[in-house]
Amino acid sequence: MLSDAGITLVGFVPDGGLRELIERLGADPAIDTVALTTEEEGIAMCVGAHLGGGRGAVLMQSSGVGNCINMVGMLGTCQVPALLLVTMRGQTGEANPWQVPMGQAAGETLEALGVDVRRASTSDAVPAEVARACEDAFGGGSNASDGGIAVLIDQAVIGVKSFDTGQGSPPDPGSAS
Amino acid sequence: MTAGIDRRATTAALLADRNDAGLLVVAGLGAPAWDITAAGDHPLNFPLWGAMGGAAMVGLGLALTRPDHRVLVVTGDGEQLMGLTALPTIGAAAPPNLAIAVLDNEHYGETGGQPTATGSGTDLAAVAAACGFPTTLRISEGDDVPAGVDACRAAQGPVLVVFKVADDVPDLVVPPRDGPLLVERFRAALGI
Numbered sequence: 527m528l529s530d531a532g533i534t535l536v537g538f539v540p541d542g543g544l545r546e547l548i549e550r551l552g553a554d555p556a557i558d559t560v561a562l563t564t565e566e567e568g569i570a571m572c573v574g575a576h577l578g579g580g581r582g583a584v585l586m587q588s589s590g591v592g593n594c595i596n597m598v599g600m601l602g603t604c605q606v607p608a609l610l611l612v613t614m615r616g617q618t619g620e621a622n623p624w625q626v627p628m629g630q631a632a633g634e635t636l637e638a639l640g641v642d643v644r645r646a647s648t649s650d651a652v653p654a655e656v657a658r659a660c661e662d663a664f665g666g667g668s669n670a671s672d673g674g675i676a677v678l679i680d681q682a683v684i685g686v687k688s689f690d691t692g693q694g695s696p697p698d699p700g701s702a703s
Numbered sequence: 704m705t706a707g708i709d710r711r712a713t714t715a716a717l718l719a720d721r722n723d724a725g726l727l728v729v730a731g732l733g734a735p736a737w738d739i740t741a742a743g744d745h746p747l748n749f750p751l752w753g754a755m756g757g758a759a760m761v762g763l764g765l766a767l768t769r770p771d772h773r774v775l776v777v778t779g780d781g782e783q784l785m786g787l788t789a790l791p792t793i794g795a796a797a798p799p800n801l802a803i804a805v806l807d808n809e810h811y812g813e814t815g816g817q818p819t820a821t822g823s824g825t826d827l828a829a830v831a832a833a834c835g836f837p838t839t840l841r842i843s844e845g846d847d848v849p850a851g852v853d854a855c856r857a858a859q860g861p862v863l864v865v866f867k868v869a870d871d872v873p874d875l876v877v878p879p880r881d882g883p884l885l886v887e888r889f890r891a892a893l894g895i
Binding site: 568 | 749755761766788
């Protein structure tokens with residue numbers, strides 16, 4: 527779908543929920559993929575792609591939204607189209623409390639910087655939302671965005687990450703010897 | 704002011720005869736943006752007015768999208784230090800047509816001259832070499848500037864050249880600050 531939308535360059539910081547997509551993009555000869563060290567690099571890379579006549583996208587987990595927020599401002603300031611696909615953590619069923627603050631704030635944070643935020647809450651909704659976001663970002667139609675469009679893919683779509691070690695509760699440190 | 708290479712003369716040399724070469728230029732915010740403009744405003748310049756730390760990655764996106772052009776990023780030590788994570792990313796992506804020239808005055812020149820880490824031991828050329836850049840140079844003497852320029856313009860990329868420049872503050876020569884204008888004139892000059 528992303529290559530059908532004319533996307534030429536995709537940067538990513540991996541997430542478990544993105545694994546299959548990353549593998550498929552890597553096998554697509556029409557798309558260059560770049561493994562980013564941190565998410566904000568991907569935003570700047572999309573600006574470079576647009577300058578050269580390409581179309582950029584960034585894949586990230588919701589915690590990565592916070593890592594790229596100053597750079598995201600450039601999309602609106604320079605009116606650069608870009609697609610952000612964000613797999614959510616910190617929602618219902620999250621087993622890791624450290625994922626909750628940024629997960630809960632990701633959508634509002636992007637909106638505060640002027641990003642057009644859409645949400646896909648079921649797996650059936652994902653293809654249509656992503657296709658519509660690509661069309662609105664790059665198609666130049668009446669819904670065209672003045673900057674980036676983000677599709678937040680609900681944690682319910684990806685599934686909750688398990689931390690079950692198969693060994694029951696962690697040992698009490700005081701009892702270690 | 705300490706001794707060092709002249710940043711404006713170095714920038715002018717980096718951009719000499721750029722039209723024939725089809726050189727695409729991205730500049731980090733602050734002094735490097737003024738430097739490339741002092742060498743002659745050009746539609747194929749993209750000077751950042753913000754997005755600190757992003758110049759090298761704008762350059763990577765451009766280099767991967769336009770393998771038919773040489774892409775030169777001109778930035779400062781503070782900007783590249785903030786964007787340090789771009790160096791392993793670029794080293795791994797290995798674009799042969801991307802060069803980064805760091806005008807390293809060891810200070811944050813726009814904000815009052817506070818020291819950066821490059822004055823206390825960090826060598827950005829050594830960092831880039833450790834990230835797999837095939838061509839890295841650290842130029843400290845004026846006589847060696849042409850070798851650094853040649854590397855930026857023609858050596859196998861990704862290239863990173865550190866020019867240890869004087870910490871003077873030349874006159875402001877500002878490019879347009881309207882983002883959509885900068886983007887659209889750049890694309891139009893490429894025929895997009």
